[in-house]
Amino acid sequence: MSFIRPNIRHPQLPVNDIGFTRADYEGALSTLCAGCGHDSISASILQSCFELSIEPHKIAKMSGIGCSSKTPAYFLGNSHGFNSVHGRMPSVATGANMANRDLVYIGVSGDGDTASIGMGQFAHVVRRNLNMVYIVMNNGCYGLTKGQDSATADKGSASKKGVPNPYSSIDLCETAIQLGAGFVARSFSGDKEQLIPLIKAAVSHRGFALIDVVSPCVTFNNTPKSTKSYDHVREHMNATGTFDFVPLKDEITTQYEPGKTEEITLHDGSAIRLHKASENLDFSSPRSAMNEIEKYKEKGEVLTGLLYLNPQTPDTHELLGTTSKPLNSLSDKELCPGSDVLKSINSSFQ
Amino acid sequence: MKPTDIENPEYFHKVVDCQYACPAHTPVPEYIRLIARGRYSDAYMLNWESNVFPGVLGRTCDRPCEPACRRGRVDEEPVAICRLKRVAADFKEDIKDRLPSIPEKKNGKRIALIGAGPASLTVARDLAPLGYEIELYDAQIKGGGFMRSQIPSFRLPETVLDEEVNYILDMGISTHFDHYVSSLKEILDKDYDAVFIGTGAPQGRDLKKLPGREAGDANIHVGIEWLANVAFEHTKSIGEKVLVLGGGNTAMDCCRTSKRIGGKDVRVVVRSPKSEMKASPWEIEDTEHEDIPIYENHSPKEFVTENGKLVGMNFEKVEAEYDENGKRSLKPTGEIVFMECDDVLMAIGQENAFPWIERDIGIEFGEWDMPVVDETTFQSTNAKVFFGGDAAFGPENVITAVAHGHQAAVSIDLMCNGIDVKERLEPGTNLVTQKMGFHEWTYDSPVTDDDRFVVPLADKIKSLSDRKMEVELGFDLEQAYNEAQRCLNCDVQTVFTTDKCIECDACIDICPTDCINFIQNGDEDDLRSRLKAPADNKEQDLYVSSDLKTGRVMVKDENVCLHCGLCAERCPTTAWDMQKYLYNVTKAGKGKEAGKACAK
Structure with missing residues (x-):
């Protein structure tokens, strides 16, 4: 009569390169509504980190407030986490990243936490190109406060209440491209085959990586008139293509015909091999990305998959010229070099 | 693969590994739940209906159920099913008033049973309540057959055996003990309507x-x-x-x-x-x-x-x-x-020996001088003569003899009613949702982490000095409860309704043992190679749905499902539901009522 997850796992669970099973990346049992898209995204993050063989203690989960921001409790239970203030996850993530640049930062936010109360924070963390993965669990409504339309709800879309949304929506991917993000993608919680490689590539990308994941709210926004329902997204989803994520350790041997297949090497040496839906797509061009997104929007469709990628953007640390080591690995002498050094710094500004 | 036909009574039956492995198909998880609830008499009667000797079997069964137990595949050891059965026998109240009543007016049919072992006694148990007049012959001075002569008292106290043998003998059975039947012809000459031979493998x-x-x-x-x-x-x-x-x-x-x-x-x-x-x-x-x-x-x-x-x-x-x-x-x-x-x-x-069966009375003998017996009806080539237990196909065990006895009784009842013995009824089955409310099921869905509990033993020096002192003490009630909770309730089935599924993946994400997949269909080997977790136990079926909206199918590997109900718990549309499946082997005279008995 209770809701308890058994401790027994599949007896032949596969092990990753560092000897962990998927179970080692699990978190607590989700308390979200049954069928919530967010749980699938949590499972995809978990699966990606397992497949990438990242040691759980090398990951920090950052979140704000909302249904989405509760999810870090439900995955990577052995990783670091910070459940911050509403809309303020980017600031906390920035601080954490400045202190320890060696961790993998996975920020989880919602459409309210990002596009309403946190819009300012979001804009600036993109501009600074903080090295993190920023996942928006985007359900177009405020699920935690009974499903009011959010800033990403499409104009005309109606949730359970039945009233069409009169306002224009914010497209977070377009915003991010415009503000200079190096990795921008859109996906759907119900399509793990697409989402998992995207997350893996985003983790390997240096700099700010946004994945805007349409994630249906089964309780308030899974209605026939909603553009963020399971059925609507499935029927109106068009992918820019499919891709394989090729980790660093796997030597790239296969050669592809130029044209529809393109290979992009990421900063850490791993690569993504894109099988594009159209030869006209140019993932390195912000203009091409914006055009494509808008083109599908006009048709009432959703463009998913990788939208824009520039692997060579300098991240915050590079922009600021910070130390190459995490602060906790520096000695007292390095952290506090003494009055003489302070004097010389001060004098350099005179 | 084609969508799984869950209407086939054997599909879900096979998921209940213990019940499927049991020759008598005793509904194991059902009685284990009754034990956990302290309903020992009910648990006993459920057993008694199916295997006739719960007290005996709870101590001496060969336990084909335990190697089959799913818990053994996901944990180190299976549930102590056998010893839980004993708990039901040890802690039951007086159940005499729950035994079937024996009609005063007989149906006019006379049946002879040769040998008073578990097979014959089962035939008697099934036929006496239907009004048959039964005569039982045995060379020993008391009933029970090998259960009495072969199983030492330190494993099976005489009182336990006497009690369960007497439940049957008290059904108005005419006994001829200390009576070695030296000629089957003599018995046949007495004009019985049917003769059942359950003489074991006595040599x-x-x-x-x-x-x-x-x-x-x-x-x-x-x-x-x-x-x-x-x-x-x-x-x-x-x-x-x-x-x-x-x-x-x-x-x-x-x-x-x-x-x-x-x-x-x-x-x-x-x-x-x-x-x-x-x-x-x-x-x-x-x-x-x-x-x-x-x-x-x-x-x-x-x-x-x-x-x-x-x-x-x-x-x-x-x-x-x-x-x-x-x-x-x-x-x-x-x-x-x-x-x-x-x-x-x-x-x-041990070997079979039938020196007392004449070879000119229509009973054909085949290989190794064994009678030719039909594996379903237990009828020999003489339509009136049936075999069961070790006498039918060679040495097995008590629970197999009981299973034979039930089926032979069905045949005898059909024959005496002028129906072809091959016209047997399907098992009675019943599939009912167990949902009570939010996060609430009729069964204890959480899976415990306990290791198998060890049955306490009597002091070795004492028990070695007394041939009749039982070595195993049996579980006490606390141990019994905890052991019962190790049962995974495999009879509570995960039933999938394709039309209701919105493919939200919630079940895949929550499943602790990665049983559930939504993938493109293929043949069985192909599907097995593409599932989320290894699925190489081919003895366990794949549960495959019909096509979903996206063109994929749901594929569930039954192998290590814990029946924890989390898939149903997390399903927003009740496309998954936990439904209890009862499977009752149809017994003699119960054809039409079997379904009803199940529904209880």
Whole structure:
């Protein structure tokens, strides 16, 4: 009569390169509504980190407030986490990243936490190109406060209440491209085959990586008139293509015909091999990305998959010229070099 | 793959591994839940309906259910199903008023049962309540057959056996004990409507050709005969040095009995390697617990006698060799080992013997001089004569004999009603949702982490000095509850309704053992290769849905499903539901009511 997850796992669970099973990346049992898209995204993050063989203690989960921001409790239970203030996850993530640049930062936010109360924070963390993965669990409504339309709800879309949304929506991917993000993608919680490689590539990308994941709210926004329902997204989803994520350790041997297949090497040496839906797509061009997104929007469709990628953007640390080591690995002498050094710094500004 | 047909009664039956493996198909998880709820009498009656001797089987069953138990595939050890059955028997109240009533007015049909073992008694149990007049013949002075003569009292107290045998004998059965039937023709001449033969496999194998066999005869005994003599107190002692030949359960009973009636240096000597002994692992364990050594790879060569008295045996050591097909042969090494002894017990197998069945009364005999018996109806080539238990197809065990008895009773009932014995009814089945509310199911869905509880034993010194003192004490109620909670409730099925599914993946994400997949369809091998977690146990089915909206199918590997209900818990549309599946083998005269009985 209770809701308890058994401790027994599949007896032949596969092990990753560092000897962990998927179970080692699990978190607590989700308390979200049954069928919530967010749980699938949590499972995809978990699966990606397992497949990438990242040691759980090398990951920090950052979140704000909302249904989405509760999810870090439900995955990577052995990783670091910070459940911050509403809309303020980017600031906390920035601080954490400045202190320890060696961790993998996975920020989880919602459409309210990002596009309403946190819009300012979001804009600036993109501009600074903080090295993190920023996942928006985007359900177009405020699920935690009974499903009011959010800033990403499409104009005309109606949730359970039945009233069409009169306002224009914010497209977070377009915003991010415009503000200079190096990795921008859109996906759907119900399509793990697409989402998992995207997350893996985003983790390997240096700099700010946004994945805007349409994630249906089964309780308030899974209605026939909603553009963020399971059925609507499935029927109106068009992918820019499919891709394989090729980790660093796997030597790239296969050669592809130029044209529809393109290979992009990421900063850490791993690569993504894109099988594009159209030869006209140019993932390195912000203009091409914006055009494509808008083109599908006009048709009432959703463009998913990788939208824009520039692997060579300098991240915050590079922009600021910070130390190459995490602060906790520096000695007292390095952290506090003494009055003489302070004097010389001060004098350099005179 | 084609969508799974869950309407086929065998599909979900197979998911309930224990029940499926049980020859009598006892609804194991159902009675385990009753035990957990303290409803011992109800648990007992559910067992009694199905296997007739819960108290006996709860102590002595061969437990085909336990190696099959799903818990054994996901945890180290299976649920102690057998010993939980004993709990139901130990803690039940007086159940006499729940036994079927016996009609005063008989139906005019007379049935003879030859042999008073579990098979015959089951036939009696099933037919007496229907108004049949039943006459039971047995050479022993009390009913029970091998359950009485072969199973020592320290494993099965006489009171337990008497109680369960008497439930049946008290159904107005006419008994002819101490009556050896020496001619089937004589019985047939008495004009019974049907005759059931449940005489077991009464002949213990001997080593007639081994040198010294005749000279040492006074101290060389056939195991099963010797056990019977001990049980009926014709034999009260044995020499201090005893050699028991054989590696089966009878050998284990022989050596342990010897140790209680005078044997001091008791040894078990086996031809095969120990790992291939036929005895159940737990019986070997009990034997070793009583400090009885087992000598493996020793092949008997000679009984050694001095002045006409047995003084020991010579064995030749052998080595097990395996050919490419894994077939074993025992290769002599030439090394001879002498072991001193006062007595030898031979427990090297049993055989059927039907010297009392005339060969000209329409009963055909086939290979190994065994009667030709139909495997479903248990009818012989003489339409009026049925066989069951060890008598039908050779030595098996009590639970198999019970299963045979039920089916033979069905046949006899059909025949006596003028219906073709092949027109048998399907099992009664019932599939009902267990949802009570939010996060609330009728069964305890959480899976406990406990390891299998060990049944406490009586003090070794005391129990070795008293042949009738039961060694196993049985679980107390707290242990019984905790052990019962280890059951995974495999009869509570995960039922999937394709039309309701919105493919949100919630079930995939929550499933603790990664059983559930939504993928493109393919043939079975292809599907198995593409599932989220390894699915290489082909004895366990894949549950495949029809096509979903996205063109994919749901594929669930039944192998390691914990039946925890989380898929149904997390399903927003109740496309998954936990539904209890009851499967009742149709019994004699119960064809039409079986479904109703199930629904209760």
